[in-house]
Amino acid sequence: MQAIIGKKGVGKTKEGDSLTPRGTYLLGTSFGWGTKPAGVRYPFRIATKFDYWVDYPKSKDYNKWVHTTGNPQHIWKSYERLTHPLYKYAVVIRYIDAPIIAGGGSAIFLHIKKETTRYTLGCVAISEKNLVKVMRWLNPKTKPIIKIEG
DSSP: OOOBOBTTOBOOOSTTSOOBOOEEEEEEEEEESSOOOTTOOSOEEEOOTTEEEEOOTTSTTTTSEEEOSSOHHHHOSSEEETTOGGGSSEEEEOOSBTTBOTTSOOOOEEEEOOTTOOOBSSOEEEOHHHHHHHHHHOOTTSOOEEEEOO
């Protein structure tokens, strides 16, 4: 299956460098604003208009999913809306989350790519059809990983 990566390739070193991290990482929860696909046994969390992934390094919420009904522009200088069209379905790539390293890179997901998508800003992207196949394949009784090389 074809995947695309960061605009500048592989080798993430800091927030905003447009690189996908090199290495082997555990996969976290799957999520999306779409209905959980039939046959998915892996944990799936519904994203709402009140869900964000914080990518502002100076925030205590850095590299975390946060649910808030407040105005996100008044809380953080930078964040991802988890209702983004490419996040209809996604899986968290657990990059620098234990421990979190402020400024090291955040919001790294396996998410949907459209036919016109040529690169990501650090994530890994595959077609929606293939992503749903992966989500159905993921086994919650194991500790699935993704290995990123390049």
